[in-house]
Amino acid sequence: MTPAGSPPGPGLTGGGGSGRAEAVLSKLQLLVTRKLDGLLQGDYIGLLPGPGTEAGESREYRPGDDVRRMDWPVTARTTVPHVRRTVADRELETWLAVDLSASLDFGTARWLKRDLVVAAAAAVSHLTVRGGNRIGAVVGTGEGTPVRLPARPGRKEAQGLLRAIVSTQVRPGRSDLGALVDLLNRPPRRRGVAVVISDFLTPPEQWGRPMRKLSLRHDVLAIEVVDPRELELPDVGVIALVDPETGALHEVQTADPKLRRRYAEAASAQRTAIAHQLRASGAAHLRLRTDSDWLLDMVKFVAAQRHARTRGTTR
Known part of the structure; x- marks a missing residue:
């Protein structure tokens, strides 16, 4: 749900044309490079430890x-x-499953969720595309047919991949996350890294089995993007909310403490179910919030993975 009549606000995607998208992506690439390289020192930085061959x-x-x-x-x-x-393979193939459903056009803090999806894709690209590694993507476009972007090596190709993700035309409706993840299972590929970036608001039973199947062959990372208003409602009186996927309009009286409590309880149960399904699938789980420093959260995650590797575990 998004507040009715509220502007989308500044972000990494949205209106402004290709020139603006290029400028924003260049700035994002610089931000990612400086911060990740500055905080993650060491040989062959990896997003996931991976068992290697x-x-x-x-x-x-x-x-x-x-x-x-x-x-x-x-x-x-x-x-x-x-x-x-x-020892982890030096030539790695990474595939992204990027969910760009209409529900990602929402944000009440520093970022829209869609911006965070693009930012996460940029960080993953920076962490994996080196030493001849290849990166590709499948992009969910709402009710439209998912877009497949072939895996190619090199930083220029990775930047082109990000530009293609940003410029992907998204239609109203929700992407079938299960079908999107299943595209990473076909055709069968040699063992690599698969990263699924979504808000995971689709019922877990629809994407749980494809995620488990994906984890049998690949190291899987699930990046969940969350806005604080999806976890609790503020007391701001009556607000009009629009479902970005259906266009349905609802008026909500947020001054009602019982309603706010029921909302928070339902949101907590939903996120718990998502986390449980991701754990059951064997995927590593990283949650990024629109009101926090997402780069710092990603640095902490990668550092924790590297620490786990030195202790002999991969989760």
Whole structure:
């Protein structure tokens, strides 16, 4: 829901023409490069640890380690369970599933949710497209046919991918998130990274199975974008809300404390169900809010993933 008659406000996408989009994307690229490279120092920065395929050294088994990585010869020789470390592939293929449904045209804080989707895609691109890595995307366009952007290596190609995402024509209605995720399962590809960026407002049972299927072959990251007004209502009297996907208009009396409490409880239950389904699918889960420093949140997430890798876990 968005407030009736309220302007979309400034953002990374929207009106202003291709020249404005180019300027905003250039500024965004500079922001991402400076902050991520400044805070994430080290060799071969990765978005997800990933099990890799290149054999590395062995270490002692720890609870939570993948038993498929057991190093049986070393275990037999030492009589202590060991697992084989693996080195992440240097040539990685990353695919984005970018949900641009009409519900993303909403924001009551520093960003629109759609802006945050583009920003997250830019950050993922920066973190993955290096050393010959390729990045591609499938873009949900509301009720329209999803757009597939082929995976190509190189920073210029990644910037072109972002421009194509920003310029994608979106139709009214909600994208079928399950079908969008399933596009990453077809055709079958070698193991890589899959990133799903959405507000995940589609019922979890519609996208849970495709996410689980995707996790069987790839390292999956789910980036959930949230606006604070989706979690609780402020006490501002009667407000008119418009459903951006259907155009339906509703008037809500926010001065009613019982209504605000029921809204917060329902929103909390909805987000809990989303988080549970993502955990069940085996995906790493990153939540970005329109009222917070999304880049700092992403830095903390990547740093936590790297720390988990040094402790022998990947989640």
